Amino acid sequence: MSAMAEPASFRARVAAAVADPRLAEAIARTTGTARRKRAAAVASWADFASARALGRDIKDHVIAHLGHYLALFERNARASGAEVHWARTAQEACDITVRICRAAGARRVTRAKSMLGEEIGLPHALREAGIERIETDLAEHIIQLAGERPSHIVWPALHKTREQVAELFRARHHDAARGADVAALVASARRELRAGFFAAEVGISGANFLIADSGAVCTVTNEGNAELTTTPPRVHIVTAGIEKLVPSTAHAMTLLRLLVRSATGAEVTQYTTFHCGPKRAGDPDGPEAFHIVLVDNGRTRMLAEGLREMLRCLRCGACLNHCVVFRTIGGHAYGGTYPGPMGAVLTPALDGLAANRDLPQACTLNGQCQEVCPVAIPLPKLLRGWRDRSWREGLEPATLRRSLALWRFCVLRPRLYRLAAGGAVRLVRMFARNGWIRRMPFAGGWTRDRDFPAPPARTFLEQYHRSSSARGERR
Amino acid sequence: MKPRVALFVTCLVDLFRPTVGFAAIRLLEQAGCAVEVPRAQTCCGQPAYNSGDRATTRDLARAILDAFGGYDYVVVPSGSCGGMLRAHLPHLFDDDPNLRARADALAARTYELVSFLTRVMGVETVEATYEGTVTYHDSCSGLRELGIKDEPRRLLGSVRGLTLAEMAEPELCCGFGGTFAVKYPEISVRMVADKARDAAAAGADTLLAGDLGCLLNMAGRLSREGSPLKLRHVAEVLAGMTGECPPIGQPARR
Ligand code: SF4
Numbered sequence: 001m002s003a004m005a006e007p008a009s010f011r012a013r014v015a016a017a018v019a020d021p022r023l024a025e026a027i028a029r030t031t032g033t034a035r036r037k038r039a040a041a042v043a044s045w046a047d048f049a050s051a052r053a054l055g056r057d058i059k060d061h062v063i064a065h066l067g068h069y070l071a072l073f074e075r076n077a078r079a080s081g082a083e084v085h086w087a088r089t090a091q092e093a094c095d096i097t098v099r100i101c102r103a104a105g106a107r108r109v110t111r112a113k114s115m116l117g118e119e120i121g122l123p124h125a126l127r128e129a130g131i132e133r134i135e136t137d138l139a140e141h142i143i144q145l146a147g148e149r150p151s152h153i154v155w156p157a158l159h160k161t162r163e164q165v166a167e168l169f170r171a172r173h174h175d176a177a178r179g180a181d182v183a184a185l186v187a188s189a190r191r192e193l194r195a196g197f198f199a200a201e202v203g204i205s206g207a208n209f210l211i212a213d214s215g216a217v218c219t220v221t222n223e224g225n226a227e228l229t230t231t232p233p234r235v236h237i238v239t240a241g242i243e244k245l246v247p248s249t250a251h252a253m254t255l256l257r258l259l260v261r262s263a264t265g266a267e268v269t270q271y272t273t274f275h276c277g278p279k280r281a282g283d284p285d286g287p288e289a290f291h292i293v294l295v296d297n298g299r300t301r302m303l304a305e306g307l308r309e310m311l312r313c314l315r316c317g318a319c320l321n322h323c324v325v326f327r328t329i330g331g332h333a334y335g336g337t338y339p340g341p342m343g344a345v346l347t348p349a350l351d352g353l354a355a356n357r358d359l360p361q362a363c364t365l366n367g368q369c370q371e372v373c374p375v376a377i378p379l380p381k382l383l384r385g386w387r388d389r390s391w392r393e394g395l396e397p398a399t400l401r402r403s404l405a406l407w408r409f410c411v412l413r414p415r416l417y418r419l420a421a422g423g424a425v426r427l428v429r430m431f432a433r434n435g436w437i438r439r440m441p442f443a444g445g446w447t448r449d450r451d452f453p454a455p456p457a458r459t460f461l462e463q464y465h466r467s468s469s470a471r472g473e474r475r
Numbered sequence: 476m477k478p479r480v481a482l483f484v485t486c487l488v489d490l491f492r493p494t495v496g497f498a499a500i501r502l503l504e505q506a507g508c509a510v511e512v513p514r515a516q517t518c519c520g521q522p523a524y525n526s527g528d529r530a531t532t533r534d535l536a537r538a539i540l541d542a543f544g545g546y547d548y549v550v551v552p553s554g555s556c557g558g559m560l561r562a563h564l565p566h567l568f569d570d571d572p573n574l575r576a577r578a579d580a581l582a583a584r585t586y587e588l589v590s591f592l593t594r595v596m597g598v599e600t601v602e603a604t605y606e607g608t609v610t611y612h613d614s615c616s617g618l619r620e621l622g623i624k625d626e627p628r629r630l631l632g633s634v635r636g637l638t639l640a641e642m643a644e645p646e647l648c649c650g651f652g653g654t655f656a657v658k659y660p661e662i663s664v665r666m667v668a669d670k671a672r673d674a675a676a677a678g679a680d681t682l683l684a685g686d687l688g689c690l691l692n693m694a695g696r697l698s699r700e701g702s703p704l705k706l707r708h709v710a711e712v713l714a715g716m717t718g719e720c721p722p723i724g725q726p727a728r729r
Binding site for chain 2: 329364366396400417438450464
């Protein structure tokens, strides 16, 4: 997927990430602002808790009646003049999209940021098809220039500092900005991109909501690039996951409030657009043809595999911004399209558990993600579900299985456990100096960068039962 | 009649910090409980549960149901082991109505120590003195699974001589996460180093928490960094036992 080689293993990607001080700086800046603004937005929203419960219920309702709402959406979208396509897999979705582009005689397409497009590998498919792709979202443009993958679902270029972006633009833009302030960088990108906006034959966007009772597609952006992507070209293609359905515009608005406040802490997005069918007679602008590609790509399988709650996800990014693991390792370390807690749940479903078994394990299950999720997805529970499966399928390392088997043998036999515990603390004490253990065999994971306090010579149970039998008590 | 309380010591306290168990007993007895320590106890099962080994977790959970079934309350000096018994244990038996009912009954009678003292026994103040400025780390499971936030701070507020100074992010995970700390040390150490920085910046001389796992992790990192910060389980301060036992990792003065 990436033009730049990334290390193949999770551990190697983590090692690369924690060794990069600029990455830490970039993550801290953006996620810090996001956390602060979200906290303020939630604090000033008296009814946040009930809005959150309502958001959860709306999503659960749609997912429970997915067939009904999909049929309704399709009927209404067709009635508005849109063409609706169904894609079971990522490959099918890309094939359909490329076919439409070819039929429109497109050599060049503009694209507005869409995580689903990344998920199905659309940038790659367009390149294979020899179709030039212009990313209209500023951050996606940065990613494209750098030949990288997005590292965050809301801010794809989160891993780059402003200074790094300025450097990149100086190297690659025809008329690059000199400074590194945001306004200059935006102007630089605008000069570079604008002409392309109007030369494209096809515009491709994602969808934030698919509105069943009208057949409309809702997109939200802050740069207005989605509108420039979807209006001037002759053909507009929407690629959307089937979980984006909502019954009506009112439901979309309820979810939009949750989405925006959770993502950026703003009240609303700058641009909220409803696309409903192609240009009609008398319309001043709009595409001549409007295609909607509805993508499953594992979603119905997730329903059957105990990941139903994950289909509530609004892709707001709050769980990423608050996750202390994400803050430490950044998005690329996760290896998939989706990083952070939601990615650790989704990536094994999309790309297979065996190749991604680290993702559900590399988590302290601290629960902050669930606490901030605007649709109350029980992310820790879902991660545990992957751990259970990984254990069942024998994907966990033999050393872990062996030590847990030994542990099991002891903890199920309290008398043996007390003996073993007493022996263990006295053994461990032999490695202590001045109250601390600085190195110990088989404990490198702990002691490489941490000490371990020396335990006392007797366990609690030894001390307690000795003194209680001295007092003549019997238990 | 005094309520009969079974102390679930937790394996970490048993092995590495017996003082916490004795502090818990003292606090419970001061609050008017009759405390017992069932012999047939080992661990709450989190190492297996969090590794995905459901079968072992269930087997251990059944043993816990047997050992701790007959008491008025079960009290645990740990938010994460308390959370395991209260929030997770019942779901291990979703497919077995009999065991599920027993697990629900146990969960309803199980409390983390500080929340038990305040919520059930109505303890408002403690008889203890601690000269120093402390900062309190909210361990994740206690905070998010059991809703413990104010209780330890309220009781600490009644300790003579004690000043509380908050960290910038007291609710941020310290990077322990059980086996996570040894499975992913690169990530865990970065997290605990950030925590250590936050604790140092709070201007406290003592760092307290209600979970020994977090405390061992934070103490281990702070020791490696050569920090003078003292670490203790909150129960030791509330029970007034700091004179009887040095902070974590410091040799006993004799
Ligand atoms: S899981 Fe929740 S918090 Fe995370 S992106 Fe999805 S909706 Fe947002």
